[in-house]
Amino acid sequence: MGNQKNKKPKRIIVIDEQKHKVPYSKGLTASAIMSSGVPPTRAYRIAEDIEKFLLDQGIEHIQDSQLRELIYENILGKMGERYASNYQKYHSFSRLDKPLIILIGGTTGVGKSTIATMLANRLGIVRIVSTDAVREVMRAFFSDVLMPSIHTSSFEAAKALRQPLPDSIDPTIAGFREQTISVLVGVKALIKRAITEGTHVIIEGAHIVPGFINLNEFPNAFIVQLVITVMDESLHRGHFYIRESETQGTRPFLRYIRHFENIRKIQEFIVEEANKRGIVTIDSVYLDVTVSEVLQYIINEVYELEAKERSALYDLPGVFKVD
Numbered sequence: 001m002g003n004q005k006n007k008k009p010k011r012i013i014v015i016d017e018q019k020h021k022v023p024y025s026k027g028l029t030a031s032a033i034m035s036s037g038v039p040p041t042r043a044y045r046i047a048e049d050i051e052k053f054l055l056d057q058g059i060e061h062i063q064d065s066q067l068r069e070l071i072y073e074n075i076l077g078k079m080g081e082r083y084a085s086n087y088q089k090y091h092s093f094s095r096l097d098k099p100l101i102i103l104i105g106g107t108t109g110v111g112k113s114t115i116a117t118m119l120a121n122r123l124g125i126v127r128i129v130s131t132d133a134v135r136e137v138m139r140a141f142f143s144d145v146l147m148p149s150i151h152t153s154s155f156e157a158a159k160a161l162r163q164p165l166p167d168s169i170d171p172t173i174a175g176f177r178e179q180t181i182s183v184l185v186g187v188k189a190l191i192k193r194a195i196t197e198g199t200h201v202i203i204e205g206a207h208i209v210p211g212f213i214n215l216n217e218f219p220n221a222f223i224v225q226l227v228i229t230v231m232d233e234s235l236h237r238g239h240f241y242i243r244e245s246e247t248q249g250t251r252p253f254l255r256y257i258r259h260f261e262n263i264r265k266i267q268e269f270i271v272e273e274a275n276k277r278g279i280v281t282i283d284s285v286y287l288d289v290t291v292s293e294v295l296q297y298i299i300n301e302v303y304e305l306e307a308k309e310r311s312a313l314y315d316l317p318g319v320f321k322v323d
Contacts, residue, residue, distance in 0.1 A: 011023050011024065011060075012024035012051065012054050012055065012059060012060060012061070012062060013060060013061045013062070014061075014062055014063075014064055014067055015061060015062070015063050015064060016064040017064060017065075021061075024051060024054070024062075024067075026044065026047040026048055026051055027044075027047075029046075029047035029050060029051075029067075029071065030043040030044040030046070030047040031043075031121075031122070031124060032071065032087070032090075032091075033046055033047060033071060033075060033087065034121070034122040035086070035087065035090040035122050035123055035124070035295075035299075036075060036079075036083045036084070036086035036087035036090060036299075037082075037083055037086050037122075037292045037295045037296055038075065038079055038083050039288065042078075042079070046071075046074050046075065046078060046079075049074060049078075050067075050070055050071065050074055053070075054070075068091060071087065072084055072087055072088060075087050082296075086295075086296065086299050089299045089300070089302075089303045090123075090299055096222060096302070096306065098195075098198075098220055098221050098222050099194050099195055099197075099198050099199055099200050099201070099220075099221050099222070100125070100200040100201075100221070100222045100223075100224070100302060101191055101194060101195075101200070101201055101203065101218070101221045101222070101223045101224070102116075102119070102125075102200075102201070102202040102203070102223075102224050102225075102298060103203050103204075103208045103213070103223065103224070103225040103226070104116055104119075104202065104203070104204040104205075104208060104225075104226060104227075104228060104294075105204075105205070105206065105207075105208030105209055105210065105225070105226070105227045105228070105270055105274075106204075106206065106208075106227050106228035106229060106267070106270065107154075107155075107206055107229075107263050107264070107266045107267035107270060108153075108154060108155060108206055108256065108263045108266070109230070109236060109239045109240055109243070109256065109263060110228045110229060110230045110236065110239070110267070110284055111228060111230075111239065111284050111287065111290070112130075112204040112205065112206075112228050113128075113130060113204060114287065115204075115228060115284070115287070115290060115291055115294060116128050116130075116202045116204040118287075118291045119202060119291060119294060119295060119298075120202055122291075122295060123200075123295070123298075125200045125201065125202055126200075127194070127199055127200065127201040127202070128201070128202045128203075128204070129190055129201060129202070129203050129204075130203075130204055130205050131183050131186075131187060131203065131204070131205025131206065131207040131208060132205055134183055134186040134187055134190065134205075134207075135150050135179075135183050135186075135207075137186065138150050138182070138183065138185075138186055139151060144160075147182060148160035149175065149178045149179040149182050150179060150182050150183065152175070152179070153255075153259075154176055154179060154180075154206045154207070154266060155172070155176070155259045155262040155263045155266060156175075156259060156262070157172075157175030157176050157178065157179040158171035158172050158174065158175035158176075158262075159175070160175060160178070160179070161174060161175050161178065170265065172262045172265050172266065173265060173266070173269050176206075176266050176269065179207070180206075180207045180209050180212055181212065183205075183207040184207060184212055184213060187203060187207065187208070187213070188213065188217075190203060191203070191213075191218055191221065191223075192218075194221070195218060195220050195221050206266065206270075208225070208227075209269075209270055209273055210225065210227065210270070210273045210274040210276070210277045210279040211273050211276065211277050212273075213225075222302050222305050222306070224297075224298050224301045224302060224305075225279055226279065226280050226281070226282060226294065226297060226298075227270055227271065227274045227279060227280070227281045227282070228281075228282055228284050228290070228294075229267060229270075229271060229281050229282070229283050229284065230267075230283065230284055230285075231283050232285070233264065235285065236263075236264070236267075237257070237260060240253055240256045240257060240260075241253075243256075280297060282294055282297070
């Protein structure tokens with residue numbers, strides 16, 4: 001008979017803090033690694049390497065905390081300090097006692113929805129809502145007579161203005177502002193619902209304009225807001241050609257190109273509002289790099305928000321302090 005002690009285990013069992021036992025999953029481990037910004041292919045390879053190491057060592061059971069340490073060491077050794085630090089920070093807020101609300105703004109065609117989808121995958125967030133979807137729902141309840149601003153595209157909202165404007169006011173921006181104010185009624189309701197349910201959510205769209213939502217209204221959530229831009233005009237225009245090819249013409253390509261000047265005006269307006277209020281803008285040139293930058297920013301912001309909250313609690317009168 002062979003030596004049973006040298007026989008490799010067929011599978012690895014992970015034991016969490018509540019003593020629950022679950023099989024080791026390369027997919028779940030890779031997802032946790034991707035939260036640090038590691039690209040999916042590399043993340044899955046690291047997850048495979050960890051599984052091979054555990055099997056080679058004959059380890060049948062591993063504590064969740066030990067697995068996290070092993071993941072950290074592998075990320076540190078194979079990807080470097082920045083990714084390893086991100087992983088640690090992500091784990092520290094992966095069990096937040098408040099929902100995380102990520103608000104991603106930017107004009108039409110900068111890649112917000114694609115970035116939001118990739119971000120949700122890496123952070124394990126299952127709910128993504130676009131402000132265009134909010135606007136579409138509102139259209140079902142409010143006629144174009146009652147609320148004309150929501151019945152046009154963001155870059156055509158000037159057509160819905162009811163009153164003549166002074167020459168000094170750009171109708172494109174005036175129409176966009178009016179539409180944004182209307183749509184944000186629905187967005188605020190979504191945020192309140194996410195807080196009630198304790199659900200993390202990403203809300204993306206042109207109507208996520210800095211300053212138009214008072215984030216202090218939502219103390220029971222961690223809210224991170226940012227703006228995606230494409231500052232290079234030719235690159236921005238090229239996004240619509242790519243979109244036309246990828247969607248087989250199902251999106252109104254010619255209308256985008258015809259109103260491209262208005263789309264750029266809206267970007268200028270959004271960026272100006274962001275700069276006034278210290279909201280970060282991230283210029284998207286290469287998608288993978290942009291996603292990595294956005295992920296890095298969100299992890300750092302939430303880590304700091306959580307640290308401030310802990311510090312505020314620690315400083316409350318009557319809170320016992322240990323030296």
